[in-house]
Amino acid sequence: MIRPILASLFLFLPANATMAEDWALDGMDPVSYGMENAAVPGRNDLVTVWRGQAWHFASEHNRNLFEANPKAYAPGLGGLCVVALSEGRSEPGNPRYFVVIGQRTYLVRSERARERLLADPQGILMRAKAVWVRLNP
Template sequence: MSLVSPAAYADSPLFHAREGMALSGYDTVSYFNGGHPVPGRSDIAVMWKGAVWQFASQGNREAFEANPRAFAPQFGGYCAYAMSKGRLSSTDPEAWEIVAGKLYLVHSPQIQRLWQQDIAGNIAMAEQNWPDALFD
């Protein structure tokens, strides 16, 4: 467990962002309204929580800006399965699932199959480890 209080990192940039780009440049809104991830465009982007978020359309950008937490991936975009084990791992934007209206990303299609064996249990464990795993 981290000695850092939740208040100390409440507004810290907690999102996994390769080279500053959230979701490797994929449009986070597309997971919800298109049923599959779509690469975003560099000319339709916004900075939020220390990362650049790109979108495939102006409408998706506007939806995100109206309520970013509704579209942002859980556990800062780090692998949900690794987080269930108390570890950090990068993700593959093509390995994902929406559960109860929330976006979860995992490291790879192989890891996704492991995660899917106990989604509810893995989410519960990951929630216990987040965000303390960032500071371990």
């Protein structure tokens, strides 16, 4: 009799009570990439749930910007490593390594991949986008 009662309690947890593995960008503030050109850790008390993940922010201002237009601040190409995509591989990017091209943030898997992307941003991005389109018809 106690088990059904305990199980039902979990149905009423607040939406922002997420596990660490549900954190977008490992808790990095997505707005800080473009605004500060830095991977800035977000705060645990400044969270927005978007697309099933908890997005953390370093300031209320950044959270407001994100909430007004989340697609503008979410990393391009689904957060996959742009360099790996350009080579035909689908690998997650590391939220601590990024490059802002135009108004868009792209993740890469390492500092070496970041340097490669900076050496040929348009060529690598064009190849990565072509692979992305094939993977996401």
